[in-house]
Amino acid sequence: MAQDIDTRAATLRKTTEAHGQEHVFRFWDELDSAGREQLITQLEALDWERLSKWITTYVLATPELDIPGDLKPAEYYPAIPETPHQEQLYSEAMSLGRHLLREGRVAGFTVAGGQGTRLGFNGPKGTYPISPVKDKTLFQLFAEGVLRTCEKYDVIIPWYIMTSPLNDQATRDFFVANDYFGLCPENVSFFSQGVLPAVDTQGKLLLATKDSLALSPDGHGGSLLALRQSGALDEMRERGIDTISYWQVDNPLVHMFDPLFLGLHDELGSQMSCRALIKTGPYEKLGNFCDVDGRVEIIEYSDMPEELAEAQDDDGRLTFRAGSPAIHVLNREFVESLTESGRLNLPVHRAHKKVAHVDDDGRRVKPEEPNAVKFEMFIFDALPMAQNVLILEAVREEQFGPVKNKSGVDSAESCRTLLVERAARWLDEAGIPVPRKKNGEPDCVVELSPRRFLDPEDVAAAAADLTSPERGAREYFD
Numbered sequence: 001m002a003q004d005i006d007t008r009a010a011t012l013r014k015t016t017e018a019h020g021q022e023h024v025f026r027f028w029d030e031l032d033s034a035g036r037e038q039l040i041t042q043l044e045a046l047d048w049e050r051l052s053k054w055i056t057t058y059v060l061a062t063p064e065l066d067i068p069g070d071l072k073p074a075e076y077y078p079a080i081p082e083t084p085h086q087e088q089l090y091s092e093a094m095s096l097g098r099h100l101l102r103e104g105r106v107a108g109f110t111v112a113g114g115q116g117t118r119l120g121f122n123g124p125k126g127t128y129p130i131s132p133v134k135d136k137t138l139f140q141l142f143a144e145g146v147l148r149t150c151e152k153y154d155v156i157i158p159w160y161i162m163t164s165p166l167n168d169q170a171t172r173d174f175f176v177a178n179d180y181f182g183l184c185p186e187n188v189s190f191f192s193q194g195v196l197p198a199v200d201t202q203g204k205l206l207l208a209t210k211d212s213l214a215l216s217p218d219g220h221g222g223s224l225l226a227l228r229q230s231g232a233l234d235e236m237r238e239r240g241i242d243t244i245s246y247w248q249v250d251n252p253l254v255h256m257f258d259p260l261f262l263g264l265h266d267e268l269g270s271q272m273s274c275r276a277l278i279k280t281g282p283y284e285k286l287g288n289f290c291d292v293d294g295r296v297e298i299i300e301y302s303d304m305p306e307e308l309a310e311a312q313d314d315d316g317r318l319t320f321r322a323g324s325p326a327i328h329v330l331n332r333e334f335v336e337s338l339t340e341s342g343r344l345n346l347p348v349h350r351a352h353k354k355v356a357h358v359d360d361d362g363r364r365v366k367p368e369e370p371n372a373v374k375f376e377m378f379i380f381d382a383l384p385m386a387q388n389v390l391i392l393e394a395v396r397e398e399q400f401g402p403v404k405n406k407s408g409v410d411s412a413e414s415c416r417t418l419l420v421e422r423a424a425r426w427l428d429e430a431g432i433p434v435p436r437k438k439n440g441e442p443d444c445v446v447e448l449s450p451r452r453f454l455d456p457e458d459v460a461a462a463a464a465d466l467t468s469p470e471r472g473a474r475e476y477f478d
Contacts, residue, residue: 005036012043019052020203027210027362035211042213046197047343055203058350059373065303073320074289074296076276076391077264090260093267097259100243100266101153107241108146108157108256109227112139112171112249113164113193113217119406124167126249127174130403132416133447133476138403139174141252143181144451149257152454157257158187158239160232164217168192182451191230194218196375198355206357206372214355214372220248220326221377224335225344233339236332244335246328246379253401253418254327255455261329265390271334272386275327275394279318282309285410286323287380289391296389298324298380322391324380325400338382346381350374397422423448423477426456430463435471444469449478 009028016022024043031039057063081087100106114125121128126142129135136144146159163171172190175181180188195215198206206214218225223246227233236244243262247254255261265273274296279286287298288309301309304320311319338344355372359365383389394400401418405411424434424442435443446469453459459466469475 005033005040008040008044009036012040015048016043019048021205024205024207024213026360027207027358030362031211039211039213042197042215050343051197054348054375055199058348058375059199059201059203063350067299067303067305067308068292070293071299071308072291074291074322074389074391076289076322076393079393079395089264089267093263094259095263096267097261097263098153100262101149101157101257101259102155104155104157104239105241106157106243106245106257106262107236107239108142108159109223109244109246110142110159110161110249111193111220111223111246112161113167114249115166118404119412124163124171124174125403126161126171128403128412130252130412130415130419131447132420132445133474138249138252139171140178140181141450142249142256143183144449145256145454147182148451148454148458152458156184156187158189158235158241159183160189160191160227162223162226163190163192165192165195165215166217189230189232189235191226191232193226194222194229198353198357198372198374200372206355208357210358210362214357216355216374217376219349219376219378221346221379221381222344223379224346224382225339227335228339228342233332233336242332244330244332246326246330248326248402250403251325251327251400252403252415253399253422255399261392264392265329268388268390270329270386270388270390271331272383273329273390273392274380274383275325275399276322276391277325277394277396277400279321279323282318282320284323286325288320289322289324290320292384295384296386296391297384298378322393325394325402326379327394327399328379334382334386338385344377346377348375348377351376397425419447420445426453426459427466427468427477429456430460430466432459432463432466433468435469443471445474447476449476452478 013025016024081090112126116123116125116128119128126139127137129137146157150157196218198214198216200206208214245257276289283301285301287300288304290297290299308320313319351374352370353372353374354367354370356366401415402410403412403415407413420442423446427434437443
């Protein structure tokens with residue numbers, strides 16, 4: 001084995017020298033066999049030609065932002081149909097979406113590679129307790145929603161969860177400790193996303209330790225390649241699944257398996273579909289859906305020229321008002337085509353970050369300022385490659401309450417408020433009055449279990465068995 005490692009190391013020394021990265025072997029003589037194996041394995045996994053190109057383009061040079069001159073807002077379908085034709089289309093799409101679910105053609109896919117650091121929480125973000133009365137975790141809310149969907153449509157819906165090297169084992173252990181929240185383990189699959197190395201501002205690979213590169217997750221765009229490399233796409237094909245419902249772990253309000261969204265996606269022959277939110281202002285942190293030569297692209301809010309970001313139409317609305325909340329439906333075959341070469345040909349994005357590393361003397365350095373570039377890929381960069389992209393507006397208060405910060409905007413605090421308000425709204429609509437304050441806010445804390453109440457339809461069906469909450473109460477409906 002030692003000879004094998006030495007042979008592999010000799011080959012890699014030549015490769016690293018050719019790309020100006022021979023310094024990664026500076027501590028080789030100090031490493032034990034396990035450390036040498038780890039470093040060699042990491043180096044062998046790198047696409048050296050591609051990495052060198054990224055370093056030249058995004059680190060040693062500052063890439064110029066190329067905003068097309070003929071940029072137009074992408075067209076989208078409204079949340080509520082506005083014409084008789086749309087009413088008929090939406091009605092037919094609802095029926096089709098339910099049919100797709102009953103036929104077992106849909107899988108769930110959650111991107112859950114993040115940690116709860118920004119929330120002051122030590123653990124995978126999906127294990128963060130978020131529900132307003134029972135403190136159910138994000139994972140539990142999704143699991144109960146999957147169970148209810150399976151029950152409602154008399155079908156098995158497999159759930160694929162992409163973790164990261166940082167939280168993969170902890171996530172798996174969490175599901176085991178909670179008996180998968182009632183789901184069959186055979187129908188829940190975990191796999192870790194890929195990683196990419198960080199480089200310093202001179203384009204040199206950083207070592208996190210003497211025997212390891214400084215690696216970080218390759219972004220949510222990497223989820224598409226991870227689906228292939230994990231075998232998930234092959235399993236989907238064997239199960240007869242052709243439609244993938246994608247959402248991120250930090251949004252517990254998402255309608256995971258929305259029949260309207262699924263049906264429109266299928267009816268219109270879309271390879272990749274997106275939910276959209278009407279932006280609250282020109283600089284809300286949502287990427288802008290744009291039309292570039294007939295193809296849909298997302299231009300990041302931070303990259304949008306001021307005159308376009310603030311432009312208004314004749315009705316005084318933002319011209320570029322459709323923003324992306326990262327809720328998608330994808331065709332399995334489309335993902336297969338993007339990854340058939342064993343690599344994902346999406347653009348790479350650079351992020352200037354603080355990256356801890358060891359210096360030339362092997363001492364641990366924890367920088368106080370950004371010192372390195374991380375590379376990542378974004379899933380929305382697949383949109384220009386997709387045919388017949390569907391963009392469907394979502395009602396914000398129904399489907400979007402991200403948990404990104406501990407307090408303030410897009411926080412655990414704001415998410416719990418939105419969960420309570422949505423539950424109260426569904427109860428009111430079903431004829432179960434919820435006490436209100438003078439300003440219209442619920443004067444109680446209510447929580448609906450997704451295990452029983454997947455949507456307003458479920459609440460209405462159970463209305464005869466439900467009673468109104470008391471003013472000031474904390475009430476859980478299950």
